[in-house]
Amino acid sequence: MSHHARNERHRLTELLAAAGPGAPTLCDGWTTTELAAHLVLREHRMDAAAGIRIAFLADWTAKVQERYARLPYPRLLSMFSDGPPLLSPFALPGADEAANTVEYYVHAEDVRRASPEWRTDPGDAVGAAEDVDAGLAEALWGKLSPLARLETGPTSPVGLVLRRPEGATVEAREGIPVVTVTGEPGELVLFAFGRGSHARVRAEGDARARARLAEALPLPGR
Known part of the structure; x- marks a missing residue:
């Protein structure tokens, strides 16, 4: 292994x-x-x-x-x-x-994160401490692009970009309008796999587009 x-x-x-x-x-x-x-x-x-x-x-x-x-x-x-x-x-x-x-x-x-002690604060989602070591974070980021297109691309009703806090991006789905979901690599992986309500991520973009995305893919606070 x-x-x-x-x-x-x-x-x-x-x-x-x-x-x-x-x-x-x-x-x-x-x-x-x-x-x-x-x-x-x-x-x-x-x-x-x-x-x-x-x-x-x-x-x-x-x-x-x-x-x-x-x-x-x-x-x-x-x-x-x-x-x-x-x-x-x-x-x-x-x-x-x-x-x-x-x-x-x-x-x-x-x-x-199913434990009652787990909490995600949507107001400070991206700034929260990352629990993944640097090597694993890079490994997860390297696998995110094809996984995001496979897992979220067919589901998202809007254009969708996944973004690291420092600026690197992955396009999960082409389209207009675009919603950008920002978070550390591990958090973006969780979002891509439908665990967004328990992930430390932040969605940015047109309010109606964000609402449409949240109906299809869970986001913090929903």
């Missing part, structure tokens, strides 16, 4: 353990148990993992995930923490970093 994916796997395992089974997450209404089962399924059952993205296989995926969710919670966490089995595609050199850095970062935040 490579550096960032390995670290995020460890962080996610610790967060899942601390939260305990059955705790809420930000992920599709799943509890921590269901999220842990999803993570194990992705690496251990490639026959079922396809249903994560392919609609007509989703029922089979759900059945296999339910079976994993019945396992003792510590066993699920151990299976995830140990990494992919040797015959899993995720065990190929470079695959863990390419496929899992963003996945594990987002799911770690799904657990962390």
